[in-house]
Amino acid sequence: MSAAERIDFLSPSVRQSVPALIAAGLIHRYGSVLALNDVSLSVDEGEFLTILGPSGSGKTTLLRVIGGFETPAQAETLEIAGVDVRDLPPNHREVATVFQHYALFPHMTVGQNVEYGLKVRAMIPAGRRRRAEEALALVRLSDKYGRRIDQLSGGEKQRVAFARALVTEPRILLLDEPMGALDEKLRREMQVEVRALQRELKATFIQVTHSQEEALTMSDRVAVMNHGRIEQLGAPADIFDRPATRFVAAFMGMTNIVDGVLGGPDGGLVRLGAAGQTIHGVWSGAGHATAGQPAFAAIHPHRVAIDPPDDGGWTRLDGIVRAAAYKGAYTEVMVETAMGGITASAAGLAPPEGSPVTVGWHGGDCAVGPAGAAA
Amino acid sequence: MNAALASARFTHRAARREARLTSIAVGLTLIVGFGLTALIYAPVIWLGILSISGDPLSGLPGEFTPRWYAGLFTDTRWLDPLIVSVEIAAGVSVLCMISATLVGRALPRMRRGRGVLLVAFLLPLVVPGIVVGIDVFTFFRMLFGIKMGVWSIVLVHYLWAFPFALIGMLVVSSRFDARLLEAAADLGASPWRRFWDIERPLLASGVATAGMFGFLLSLTELPRSIFVAARTQTLPLFTWAETMSRGSHVSLIYCLNSLIAVVSVALSVLSVWLLGRRLKS
Amino acid sequence: MAVDAFDRSAGLTRPRSAGRRRSALRGWIGSERAPVHIFAAVWAAGVLAPISISIVFSLLRAHGLRIQWTLSLSAYQDIFESGRWDVVVRTMTAAAIVTTICLAAGFPFALWLAKRVKSQRLIRVVWMLLTVPFFLDPSARTLVWRGVLGSTGLVNMALMRLHLVDAPVEWLLFSDFSVYLGLIGPYFPNMVMPVYLSITLIDDSLIQASADLGATAAQTLRNIIVPLAMPGIVAGVIFTFVPVMGDSIVPAILGGGKKEYLADTVMSLSTTMNYSGAAAFATIILAMTGLLGGVFLLFRRRVLLAGGGAA
Numbered sequence: 001m002s003a004a005e006r007i008d009f010l011s012p013s014v015r016q017s018v019p020a021l022i023a024a025g026l027i028h029r030y031g032s033v034l035a036l037n038d039v040s041l042s043v044d045e046g047e048f049l050t051i052l053g054p055s056g057s058g059k060t061t062l063l064r065v066i067g068g069f070e071t072p073a074q075a076e077t078l079e080i081a082g083v084d085v086r087d088l089p090p091n092h093r094e095v096a097t098v099f100q101h102y103a104l105f106p107h108m109t110v111g112q113n114v115e116y117g118l119k120v121r122a123m124i125p126a127g128r129r130r131r132a133e134e135a136l137a138l139v140r141l142s143d144k145y146g147r148r149i150d151q152l153s154g155g156e157k158q159r160v161a162f163a164r165a166l167v168t169e170p171r172i173l174l175l176d177e178p179m180g181a182l183d184e185k186l187r188r189e190m191q192v193e194v195r196a197l198q199r200e201l202k203a204t205f206i207q208v209t210h211s212q213e214e215a216l217t218m219s220d221r222v223a224v225m226n227h228g229r230i231e232q233l234g235a236p237a238d239i240f241d242r243p244a245t246r247f248v249a250a251f252m253g254m255t256n257i258v259d260g261v262l263g264g265p266d267g268g269l270v271r272l273g274a275a276g277q278t279i280h281g282v283w284s285g286a287g288h289a290t291a292g293q294p295a296f297a298a299i300h301p302h303r304v305a306i307d308p309p310d311d312g313g314w315t316r317l318d319g320i321v322r323a324a325a326y327k328g329a330y331t332e333v334m335v336e337t338a339m340g341g342i343t344a345s346a347a348g349l350a351p352p353e354g355s356p357v358t359v360g361w362h363g364g365d366c367a368v369g370p371a372g373a374a375a
Numbered sequence: 376m377n378a379a380l381a382s383a384r385f386t387h388r389a390a391r392r393e394a395r396l397t398s399i400a401v402g403l404t405l406i407v408g409f410g411l412t413a414l415i416y417a418p419v420i421w422l423g424i425l426s427i428s429g430d431p432l433s434g435l436p437g438e439f440t441p442r443w444y445a446g447l448f449t450d451t452r453w454l455d456p457l458i459v460s461v462e463i464a465a466g467v468s469v470l471c472m473i474s475a476t477l478v479g480r481a482l483p484r485m486r487r488g489r490g491v492l493l494v495a496f497l498l499p500l501v502v503p504g505i506v507v508g509i510d511v512f513t514f515f516r517m518l519f520g521i522k523m524g525v526w527s528i529v530l531v532h533y534l535w536a537f538p539f540a541l542i543g544m545l546v547v548s549s550r551f552d553a554r555l556l557e558a559a560a561d562l563g564a565s566p567w568r569r570f571w572d573i574e575r576p577l578l579a580s581g582v583a584t585a586g587m588f589g590f591l592l593s594l595t596e597l598p599r600s601i602f603v604a605a606r607t608q609t610l611p612l613f614t615w616a617e618t619m620s621r622g623s624h625v626s627l628i629y630c631l632n633s634l635i636a637v638v639s640v641a642l643s644v645l646s647v648w649l650l651g652r653r654l655k656s
Numbered sequence: 657m658a659v660d661a662f663d664r665s666a667g668l669t670r671p672r673s674a675g676r677r678r679s680a681l682r683g684w685i686g687s688e689r690a691p692v693h694i695f696a697a698v699w700a701a702g703v704l705a706p707i708s709i710s711i712v713f714s715l716l717r718a719h720g721l722r723i724q725w726t727l728s729l730s731a732y733q734d735i736f737e738s739g740r741w742d743v744v745v746r747t748m749t750a751a752a753i754v755t756t757i758c759l760a761a762g763f764p765f766a767l768w769l770a771k772r773v774k775s776q777r778l779i780r781v782v783w784m785l786l787t788v789p790f791f792l793d794p795s796a797r798t799l800v801w802r803g804v805l806g807s808t809g810l811v812n813m814a815l816m817r818l819h820l821v822d823a824p825v826e827w828l829l830f831s832d833f834s835v836y837l838g839l840i841g842p843y844f845p846n847m848v849m850p851v852y853l854s855i856t857l858i859d860d861s862l863i864q865a866s867a868d869l870g871a872t873a874a875q876t877l878r879n880i881i882v883p884l885a886m887p888g889i890v891a892g893v894i895f896t897f898v899p900v901m902g903d904s905i906v907p908a909i910l911g912g913g914k915k916e917y918l919a920d921t922v923m924s925l926s927t928t929m930n931y932s933g934a935a936a937f938a939t940i941i942l943a944m945t946g947l948l949g950g951v952f953l954l955f956r957r958r959v960l961l962a963g964g965g966a967a
Binding site: 501618 | 797804810845901942
């Protein structure tokens with residue numbers, strides 16, 4: 001593809017309708033560990049996708065396969081902007097990576113780092129310089145062109161890494177735990193900034209992270225990975241409130257998970273029988289709900305109410321307060337019920353330990369999904 | 376006096392005693408440690424002093440004179456061995472640079488057999504020179520009938536120097552972040568460009584160190600050369616022969632040895648300093 | 657867990673199990689490990705084979721440069737019958753004494769350098785002082801001891817002038833003493849360096865935790881530092897003992913032919929072209945090295961097991 005055909009990242013006028021990434025049937029092993037277990041994924045132009053999962057889930061491997069740093073054991077399809085890249089090494093793929101620890105070249109200045117991708121493409125020095133300065137301006141580092149890398153702060157290094165990756169006009173920008181090395185405050189700022197940058201450029205970003213906060217606040221869609229598989233792929237709100245599997249529910253902080261057997265539908269909700277009681281919830285599983293199948297119900301602590309209203313839409317459970325932990329904005333209350341321990345986030349003062357209490361939740365806040373097998 | 380106060384006093388006294396003992400121990404350590412280090416340097420310095428003394432063989436300095444050094448210009452038998460030594464050292468140096476770079480850059484990134492290979496490459500460090508000398512001689516001369524010569528000197532020097540060169544290289548290359556190569560590949564650099572733009576400049580100090588180690592270790596190598604030199608004479612072999620013959624030229628040997636010591640100290644200080652400076656940044 | 661760790665160390669290497677049939681050979685040729693493998697093969701043939709040949713060779717007879725291909729233990733018998741076993745014992749004793757002195761002085765010195773010195777500059781200076789001796793001509797640095805220790809040398813002159821002795825002390829030169837003295841200095845760095853490296857690997861927090869739990873400095877030393885530094889200590893012993901055992905220059909210059917050491921014997925055997933005899937002695941040296949190497953591996957294993965892989 002010639003330079004003229006390339007789409008300038010600073011003027012996103014033309015976009016093809018081809019997805020930025022199509023991957024199907026990716027399998028990869030490290031020895032006996034199955035790092036990617038038949039992963040398929042499609043990412044649209046201009047989309048911000050986050051691959052979320054615990055360490056060892058295969059998320060980094062997936063990113064490296066897309067970047068070309070790992071050749072998967074099997075891949076049915078791996079296309080970037082319509083080009084089959086299965087046989088292409090990283091230097092011939094139109095993707096660029098913001099590495100976890102930035103991987104900035106320590107013997108080059110900021111400017112030389114940013115220009116590197118253009119230099120290897122044999123661009124003339126004057127043109128490179130202009131483009132590098134544009135890219136540095138984009139990440140608000142215009143005055144740092146001549147700096148050495150070790151003179152930069154962590155946040156500045158990260159911006160340079162972004163500028164260096166963006167200046168090559170990649171079809172996809174890959175972000176490998178880009179906030180991992182930043183402190184809490186800077187991380188918050190950069191989350192907003194990176195999202196704004198992505199919107200401004202209308203570029204395709206694929207990010208890997210283990211932080212659910214990052215995934216939820218930055219992305220258009222989130223893919224949750226576990227044991228080499230994508231367990232759920234959806235909008236942040238879906239992932240957060242409608243987890244399709246037990247793993248996703250737990251990973252999203254639904255500490256209250258109850259196992260039971262699925263009953264029939266009830267209005268828009270489904271019924272779940274557990275410990276001799278009935279819970280109402282929204283079916284979140286990928287497949288159809290069948291009565292009698294084993295299932296789980298999961299609910300976020302902040303959706304559990306103490307002394308819930310006594311009406312049909314609410315599941316109510318009687319219990320005894322076992323413990324309360326003050327958390328600042330709320331108090332976390334552990335209530336022992338017939339279904340086991342239920343954690344509730346109480347806004348006001350918590351009832352004293354040992355006192356009887358009724359907890360409950362609205363059926364619409366409770367996610368129900370199939371037990372065991374993944375989506 | 377109550378018990379708590381007494382116990383606190385006891386604790387303080389014990390702490391003071393321990394602090395005193397520690398400082399005595401540290402003092403002793405330094406005296407002995409630097410004392411043993413002085414055992415290396417004192418003779419070399421003494422050698423230099425004697426080399427400008429009237430009667431070096433007496434072992435006592437005095438009547439300082441440059442005449443032994445002037446003698447180096449009249450009795451120039453040392454010149455040919457010196458040239459041979461420098462040529463061999465240059466060859467060993469180049470071999471060390473090439474091989475240490477090839478091996479040293481890849482070894483830290485290898486997944487299999489890294490440990491075994493490292494042990495194999497560093498093995499000559501724990502094989503005494505005399506064993507290497509006799510073994511290389513018997514292996515090539517007796518088993519295969521190949522005559523000894525410059526090549527065998529280069530071989531034993533190289534196998535003495537390579538472990539050091541490799542260590543010098545690994546000190547640099549094991550700190551090299553392989554992700555930089557991925558970043559360069561990701562930005563579109565071909566394998567050759569990745570080597571030239573990223574690895575070469577970052578590993579340059581390791582290559583230089585490998586070369587310097589190779590040069591110096593070859594230049595001063597003696598115990599291995601004795602067995603495999605045949606008729607070739609290197610400078611250490613020349614001074615060795617003169618030393619052992621107890622001939623009339625020993626004063627000249629003092630000068631030669633002093634000069635060799637000065638040059639090798641200067642070069643090794645330079646190379647170690649360069650390496651240390653590189654690692655600091 | 658394991659997968660991400662793999663990810664980061666993987667570099668640009670490609671797994672052999674690549675699905676689309678790329679021949680393993682072609683992948684190997686292009687890879688950066690190929691030169692290493694080729695070099696290792698050359699190294700094995702040109703270096704490892706020769707330095708292990710003496711084991712074979714000591715079991716053969718040779719006439720001059722001609723080998724007789726018959727197995728024989730005569731080389732080893734000769735060692736005992738010609739009274740050369742004394743030489744082996746004397747050399748081992750010397751090596752043990754020198755190694756012990758180097759360890760006794762080197763361990764505290766390395767500890768001081770690793771944990772007490774705060775100035776990076778001082779560490780670099782000391783490190784350099786310990787590195788330079790590797791690059792000194794062994795005969796150049798040894799020769800001058802003759803002038804210092806001889807009967808008209810510096811030490812004897814000083815002793816006589818101070819009227820501490822009436823006649824020159826003869827055992828100063830061409831004695832076991834002079835050989836030990838000549839060996840201790842040059843091999844001191846061999847001990848300090850590995851011990852230093854192993855002590856720097858001990859996390860300061862471990863030492864602080866030990867003190868925090870009430871251990872005295874001595875208890876911390878015995879219970880924390882020494883066990884964790886054990887691989888370095890054993891490595892230091894090997895790096896000192898083995899070259900001291902095989903040193904040929906110092907005994908020749910400072911032993912003066914009066915006290916014979918292993919290396920003197922090997923040299924004289926080879927000048928008389930008794931190569932299988934020389935090979936037998938070389939084998940004894942190698943066997944000793946192998947023995948110490950085994951001890952090292954044992955300690956490394958133990959520390960690895962104890963430290964749960966932390967070392």
